[in-house]
Amino acid sequence: MHKYTSVFDILDVDTAVKQAISLKKDPFKYNHLGKNKTLVMLFFNSSLRTRLSTEKAAQNLGLNVMVLNVSNAWKLEFEDGAVMNLDTAEHIKDAAQVVSQYADIIAVRAFPELKNKAIDASERILNSFVNYATVPVVNMESATAHPLQAFADAITIEELKLKKQPKVVLTWAPHPKALPHAVANSFVKMMQRLDVDFSIVHPKGYELDPKVTKDTPCSFNQEAALADADFVYAKNWSSYKNYGQVMVQDENWMCTKAKIANAKFMHCLPIRRNVVAEDALLDSQNSVVIQQANNRTFAAQYVLKSILEQQ
Ligand code: AN0
Ligand code: CP
Secondary structure, three states: OOOEOOHHHOOOHHHHHHHHHHHHHOOOOOOOOOOOOEEEEEEOOOOOHHHHHHHHHHHHOOOEEEEEEOOOOOOEEOOOOOOOOOOOOEEHHHHHHHHHHHOOEEEEEOOOOOOOHHHHHOOHHHHHHHHHOOOOEEEOOOOOOOHHHHHHHHHHHHHHOOOOOOEEEEEEOOOOOOOOOHHHHHHHHHHOOOOOEEEEEOOOOOOOOHHHHOOOOEEOOHHHHHOOOOEEEEEOOOOOOOOOOOOOOOHHHOEOHHHHOOOEEEOOOOOOEOOOEOHHHHOOOOEOHHHHHHHHHHHHHHHHHHHHHHO
């Protein structure tokens, strides 16, 4: 693997999932692979799971890790040929080449601003690192994608499924803030690649990018969609059509123990309790969100291992 910016950088998902599950059983098997090599993690946004699971994965492989929380303090310029006599202090092409000299792999988290669809779609920060860095780049959630999360989700479904082709439903859930489409996008793309009976349900106005959903069935009736589901994956996202807007916050879309019935309940976390899903569900045996978060380590470890093996 030469980079991991999209779920499509995994060529054979079934094999990758099986290998990640093997890494979970024997996490230190390859602990010399990263010797004398360094992972630099750049966070333009905060993180709990991605930060710690990716660092743990790197440590399991013997990699050194350096973390930089960039936040808004680093005023980067993205325009080629810009006359930088205003706010921006450093051009991304310089920054990416400099970081590449300290790193054997660069991992980047850079959320969308949810203001300008075209800028977010261009993946300005992530793609600038891909273009200008001289080492492989890993996506730790970008404007439109969260492929490490989606890979961990695929691992979790493989571990827990009780039938060959489980029914998996992605349901929109309410949230007080406008959230990105990244988690939903990557989950949809991953499910389209697995042997699952997959559908999406959301209120009208919350259609995801049709270039992502393609021919995946989408409906508006949550109760009907969730019937007989084996896995229910809840996530809030803002409107894609009315880009970045919160159209409704209908609390009737909150996931409850009664709605989920016998299904396994999944969420990427962090979760707003009693808004996205009720306590009675999250604290029940149906919820697999903690196992899901643990699998982030082995998803990241498979990705870092695959990149190191190509170097
Ligand atoms: C982010 C999102 O929805 O994309 C990160 C989730 C992993 N969530 C929040 O900002 C609350
Ligand atoms: N699921 C996830 O990516 O969580 P963090 O934002 O805590 O990294």
